[in-house]
Amino acid sequence: MKVKYSYLEEQFKDHRAIFNEIDKLIKTGDYTLGKPVQEFEKKFAKLIGTKYAIGVNSGTDALFLSLKAIGVGVGDEVITAPNTFIATVGAIVATGAKPVFVDVLDDYTISPELIEEAITPKTKALMPVHYAGHPADMPSIMSIAEKHGLPVIEDSCQAITAAIDNKCVGTFGVTGGFSLHPLKNLNVWGDGGIIVTNSSELRDELILLRNHGLKNRDEIQIFGYNSRLDSLQAIVGNYLINDIEDITETRIKWANKIDKGFADLKGYITIPKRKKNSRYVYHLYMLMVKDRDKLLSYLIKNGIEAKVHYPIPLHLQEVARPFGYKEGDFPVSEAQSKSIITFPGHQHLTEEQVDYMIEKVKEFYQ
Ligand SMILES: Cc1ncc(COP(=O)(O)O)c(C=O)c1O
Structure with a gap:
């Protein structure tokens, strides 16, 4: 059996409805900042529960422009986690500011306690990442931010409709940045991003x-940038945003099933704690496992396209050398990078495929 990581072929098997809307767009020539963009912004703001949403051309720009909007620049420091996708840090560096890393918790999200220790007079903003679709501990982060008078920009790129006590991530800080990249839970046909704010x-x-x-x-x-969400991409977004609840619920269903399936593999598999008041949207269904590299090869040999996000934490990347970090600085992130594995967890999986993944993992550890 094959279990593919990407679901794009299945998702867009029948794309006629989108093409019909694109046909209409071609007749208007409304390609930049057209009506579909405004419609998508309205729908997105309603979905997340904010007053405003601003479409931009990528999740990276959603973060970069948010930082620019609050005045982050050369000489400033922005606190974030080292276990994220490079774009989080790239956005900080693009402003001229320095990324300051602090370690994460067992659920892959930034440690609020360590944030407080890392604050200096140069700290200009905090950028927690809702990694894998797991909400960071926003109530604690916001109370630290308020105590120190610091704005928070939430990297919610992987976490559309993830929430704490029914409040969506992206709405705790001054802005939240989301990605609409093809493999995000809500996706478009290329690059796209959106910022929410009140x-x-x-x-x-x-x-x-x-x-x-x-x-x-x-x-x-x-002086600004050219970072508009294309009307064409907004058309795709407007079409798929109607499905986001179903998409998310299906991902949650598979995650719960796999969590249960692995419950008797203690000692081999560590499932991060799932907080009762949080909604995890499982952009990445990611666990910590024993003998990760061997398991990864075994799964791939058996047709399961598992992945690792990511094997090298950002502070140990060559490119981050100027920031002066070394191995041992962030032990939790470093340990996780050696044991994490991401299973396909998308909305187009079948029950049989999920059972097959559970069975193959059990077979490996037996
Ligand atoms: C955590 C995180 N931040 C930022 C981004 C950047 O988003 P985009 O690829 O839309 O620029 C991504 C996308 O992969 C991401 O996963």
């Missing part, structure tokens, strides 16, 4: 920043 000042600034700082066709208010 602040009208930040919304106005972000609207300028994403479109060259143009106040109108002829007047430029600030």
Whole structure:
């Protein structure tokens, strides 16, 4: 049996409805910042529960523009986790600021306690990552942020509709940045991103920043960027946003089933603690396992496309050398990078495929 990691072929088997909308767009020529973008922004803000949503051209830019909007730049420090996708840190570096890493907890999200220890007079913002679709401990992070007067930008790129006590991630901080990359839970046909905020000042600034700082066709208010969400991508987003609850619920269903299936593999498999008041959306269904590399090869040999996100934490990447970190600085992230494995956990899996994955893992440890 084959269990593929990517589901795009199945997801877009019948794309006629999207093509019909694209046909209409072609007739209007409304390719940049057209009606579909405004429609998507409205729907997204409603989905997440914020006043505003601003479509941009990637999740990376959702973070970068958020940092620019709050004035982060050269000489500043931004605190984040070392176990994230490079884009989190890339966005910080692109502003000229320095990323300051702090270690994570057993659930892969940043440790609030360690954030507090890492704050210096240069700290300008906190950027927790809701990694794998696991909500970071936002109540604790927000109370530290408030105590130190620091804005929080949430990297929610992997966590559309993840929530704590029914409050979506991305709504705790001043902004939340989301990715619409093809393999995200809510996806488009290429790159796309969106920022949520409840602040009208930040919304106005972000609207300028994403479109060259143009106040109108002829007047430029600030120097900005070209980072618009394409109308074409918004059409795909508008179509799929109607399915996001089903997509998420299916991912949750498979995660719960696999959690149960592995419950008697204690000592071999560590399932992170699932907090009762949190909604995990399982962008990555990721566990810590014994003999990870051997298990990975075994799964691949048996047709299961498991992955590792990621085998090298960012502070140990060559490119991060100028930040002065070394092995041993973040023991939890480092240990996790050696034991984590991501199983296919998407909405197009079948019951048989999920059973097969559980069976193959059990077979490996027997
Ligand atoms: C945690 C995290 N942050 C940021 C990004 C950047 O998003 P994008 O690929 O849309 O630029 C991603 C996307 O993979 C991500 O996983």
